Amino acid sequence: MEELDVFDLRLLAAIQAKGDMTQAELSEIVHLSPTQCARRLQRLRTDGYVRDIVAILDPERLGINIIAHTLVGLRNHDDETGKAFRGFIEAADEVVECWSQTGDADYLLKIMVKDLGELASLIERLITAVGGFASLRSFVALKAIKRTTTVPIRA
Amino acid sequence: MEELDVFDLRLLAAIQAKGDMTQAELSEIVHLSPTQCARRLQRLRTDGYVRDIVAILDPERLGINIIAHTLVGLRNHDDETGKAFRGFIEAADEVVECWSQTGDADYLLKIMVKDLGELASLIERLITAVGGFASLRSFVALKAIKRTTTVPIRA
DNA sequence: CCGCTTGCGCATGTTTCTTGCGCGGCGATT
DNA sequence: AATCGCCGCGCAAGAAACATGCGCAAGCGG
Numbered sequence: 390m391e392e393l394d395v396f397d398l399r400l401l402a403a404i405q406a407k408g409d410m411t412q413a414e415l416s417e418i419v420h421l422s423p424t425q426c427a428r429r430l431q432r433l434r435t436d437g438y439v440r441d442i443v444a445i446l447d448p449e450r451l452g453i454n455i456i457a458h459t460l461v462g463l464r465n466h467d468d469e470t471g472k473a474f475r476g477f478i479e480a481a482d483e484v485v486e487c488w489s490q491t492g493d494a495d496y497l498l499k500i501m502v503k504d505l506g507e508l509a510s511l512i513e514r515l516i517t518a519v520g521g522f523a524s525l526r527s528f529v530a531l532k533a534i535k536r537t538t539t540v541p542i543r544a
Numbered sequence: 545m546e547e548l549d550v551f552d553l554r555l556l557a558a559i560q561a562k563g564d565m566t567q568a569e570l571s572e573i574v575h576l577s578p579t580q581c582a583r584r585l586q587r588l589r590t591d592g593y594v595r596d597i598v599a600i601l602d603p604e605r606l607g608i609n610i611i612a613h614t615l616v617g618l619r620n621h622d623d624e625t626g627k628a629f630r631g632f633i634e635a636a637d638e639v640v641e642c643w644s645q646t647g648d649a650d651y652l653l654k655i656m657v658k659d660l661g662e663l664a665s666l667i668e669r670l671i672t673a674v675g676g677f678a679s680l681r682s683f684v685a686l687k688a689i690k691r692t693t694t695v696p697i698r699a
Numbered sequence: 700c701c702g703c704t705t706g707c708g709c710a711t712g713t714t715t716c717t718t719g720c721g722c723g724g725c726g727a728t729t
Numbered sequence: 730a731a732t733c734g735c736c737g738c739g740c741a742a743g744a745a746a747c748a749t750g751c752g753c754a755a756g757c758g759g
Contacts, residue, residue, distance in 0.1 A: 404599040422708050440600045444559040447595045
């Protein structure tokens with residue numbers, strides 16, 4: 390629970406870039422013995438610095454050709470509407486991320502689908518599920534994914 | 545390079561949720577021998593289905609309290625401006641994702657910073673780096689992260 | 700100045716991974 | 730309809746990676 394030193398930061402940066410490295414490989418990066426790398430990594434994990442380790446799949450390879458970011462503004466801000474919205478988001482596999490916003494819109498959704506038809510279908514279902522919106526504006530990136538960078542987060 | 549069967553999909557879904565499972569654990573999930581799990585996983589990897597395996601760190605634990613989504617519209621769409629913008633994004637560690645957009649704005653940035661000061665500083669630097677914008681609208685989520693779901697992607 | 704604590708690297712036992720092998724099912728060719 | 734060849738499966742042994750106990754050295758407080 391203490392402060393992180395330079396070795397910890399190097400470890401975190403390393404596993405954030407590549408999470409399946411062996412202790413020996415980590416050892417060469419952070420300049421620490423393999424044993425110590427393992428120990429510190431375990432401590433970082435139990436202390437909650439590492440949320441989890443996941444595989445990033447290739448969207449195109451799986452037929453995911455459209456990644457859309459959609460701003461959603463709810464007409465009513467009562468509990469009922471919010472609950473319906475949350476429920477829909479929770480159940481929809483196409484919605485990969487859901488962020489609460491301040492400003493013009495209430496939520497920002499990140500949606501991954503195969504084609505425009507699926508996207509339209511999703512939006513349609515969302516509208517009917519919640520029962521109409523004051524504003525629904527979609528910013529669709531038509532195969533126009535420039536890049537998705539995941540840079541090391543340093544404290 | 546062939547089609548994926550139900551075992552492959554189960555494997556992908558499993559490692560997408562938890563990427564550091566042992567072969568024995570995977571075996572129980574997909575109902576296949578550990579050896580075969582390993583072999584199929586290797587094939588999926590060499591065939592490009594698995595982009596990479598990364599560790600997801602806890603932002604708050606690292607002092608990242610603000611996750612902002614910012615829409616950026618470039619004033620000029622010439623090569624020079626675009627190159628300056630790309631260069632800045634590439635160098636800025638705070639910018640975690642950068643999506644090209646169609647519609648009102650040109651880019652959607654996902655920014656992770658410690659506090660509002662850092663965010664303001666980043667925006668300031670971005671503006672000076674590219675040399676002014678036609679429109680720069682920021683949607684800041686003030687500790688208002690509702691949830692970040694990563695659901696299994698099924699083909 | 701001494702003893703305690705903490706973090707380090709080494710070595711060993713254990714788990715996990717990899718790879719060669721034989722078996723069985725399924726489609727194609729005749 | 731029978732056989733041949735191919736592909737995917739599980740098993741087992743060798744290899745690699747991991748976990749843990751130990752002694753040592755540095756930093757700190759008494």
